[in-house]
Amino acid sequence: xxxxxxxTVVGDGGVGxxxxxxxxxxxxxxxxxxxxxxxxxxxxxxxxxxxxxKLYFWDIAGQDEFAFLRADFxxxxxxxxxxxxxxxxxxxxxxxxHITDWHEELKNHCGDIPVILFANKVDLIDExxxxxxxxxxxxxxxxxxxxxxxxxxxxxxxTNSFQTIIKDxxxxxxxGG
Amino acid sequence: MSIEKGALQVKKKAIDNYVESIYIxxxxxxxxxxxxxxxxxxxxxIVSGFFTAIKKFGQKLIPGTTVKSLIMSGHKLxxxxxxxxxxxxxxxxxxxxQVIEYILNEISNxxxxxxxxxxxxxxxxxxxxxxxxxxxxxxxEMPLIESLLKDFGYKVLSEGVILFDQKHEKILFAKVPEEYxxxxxxxxxxxxxxxxxxxxxxxxGGDVNxxxxxxxxxxxxxxxxxxIYIIVLFSKTKSIELSIIVxxxxxxxxxxxxxxxxxx
Numbered sequence: 001x002x003x004x005x006x007x008t009v010v011g012d013g014g015v016g017x018x019x020x021x022x023x024x025x026x027x028x029x030x031x032x033x034x035x036x037x038x039x040x041x042x043x044x045x046x047x048x049x050x051x052x053x054k055l056y057f058w059d060i061a062g063q064d065e066f067a068f069l070r071a072d073f074x075x076x077x078x079x080x081x082x083x084x085x086x087x088x089x090x091x092x093x094x095x096x097x098h099i100t101d102w103h104e105e106l107k108n109h110c111g112d113i114p115v116i117l118f119a120n121k122v123d124l125i126d127e128x129x130x131x132x133x134x135x136x137x138x139x140x141x142x143x144x145x146x147x148x149x150x151x152x153x154x155x156x157x158x159t160n161s162f163q164t165i166i167k168d169x170x171x172x173x174x175x176g177g
Numbered sequence: 178m179s180i181e182k183g184a185l186q187v188k189k190k191a192i193d194n195y196v197e198s199i200y201i202x203x204x205x206x207x208x209x210x211x212x213x214x215x216x217x218x219x220x221x222x223i224v225s226g227f228f229t230a231i232k233k234f235g236q237k238l239i240p241g242t243t244v245k246s247l248i249m250s251g252h253k254l255x256x257x258x259x260x261x262x263x264x265x266x267x268x269x270x271x272x273x274x275q276v277i278e279y280i281l282n283e284i285s286n287x288x289x290x291x292x293x294x295x296x297x298x299x300x301x302x303x304x305x306x307x308x309x310x311x312x313x314x315x316x317x318e319m320p321l322i323e324s325l326l327k328d329f330g331y332k333v334l335s336e337g338v339i340l341f342d343q344k345h346e347k348i349l350f351a352k353v354p355e356e357y358x359x360x361x362x363x364x365x366x367x368x369x370x371x372x373x374x375x376x377x378x379x380x381x382g383g384d385v386n387x388x389x390x391x392x393x394x395x396x397x398x399x400x401x402x403x404x405i406y407i408i409v410l411f412s413k414t415k416s417i418e419l420s421i422i423v424x425x426x427x428x429x430x431x432x433x434x435x436x437x438x439x440x441x
Contacts (some may be wrong), residue, residue: 056205075205
């Protein structure tokens, strides 16, 4: 069988949504930050148990200016990724705080689709000293697939986290959904 | 080298048909079926994703509307929306809008006839639509005029057909060598019919419906319904009865008018 799964990627502006997708789909990383205008599209092909699976990423701009378009862009998503930044500054802390807002927005427009959390820019912190209790509680409370530490820069955790989504969606839909 | 040659042949085939590509996609922007020419390495889902984003942006910009077409220099995109499915044709500018709409309807009807029950599943499985690409390929490979005339249930021995709207001074459809389709040549046919009508009126014959010109190399038959004129060229090397020429010309005109939904 041949599947195409639309996956919406959301999160505050500048947390690394586009970079993560680029790292996963093209294996590259760019130091310069270019803000996404509206939305960007990319895809990744993978064979799972003999089935051709195409992950079709809708990378949606996180800035408030694009809020009016977002709800329409979510339409018929099969899964969603919420990205936040682990960096210890205002952007990082705000993006963590906004996870529940993004989750609420997704729930309102997409219903109960699988949602996964990517804690990006792990290369900028000392993982050993990270207190992830709040994040773990959030994953449990919101019934998320899980939270994965990622770095678009070093590639840490990127493949594993995306693979989790592919397998989850394939399991769900190949067995009749 | 052989790849280049093949690519050129594909391009020429598409130009012959005026239709460059056809895309069928859902509201998620997922391409269910597609056919035709597109830039190398460009995934059809990227194309359908952008089309979907443009459509959604248009709806936000002007609420209650939907994007029906996008006109670019020399090319145009036409859309047909049915519930959560969009049918899109990318064509050369020369292809009349009515013909594009006709093709869009044909494709939409066929697709929905085959897959309407599958659309509600919405499970991401696009293999069920795979067979439709063959239908689209065959549709695109068929020279346009033949495709249209096939619908009329007969083959015409004509060398060319021009359909002209005198009121709007517009060529609605032309399938003739380029040198025969100039506005001047077409309007001359209109003038000729008007002149013949005047002559006919002198003899109380009423309006002239058809005019048959027998020239050294060709039969040129002009027929009209109200302000729509058709000019059909027949080769003199073919043995065709005069009455058949006029009869067939009028039949082609009536069928094209019906197909293009032109009513008076």
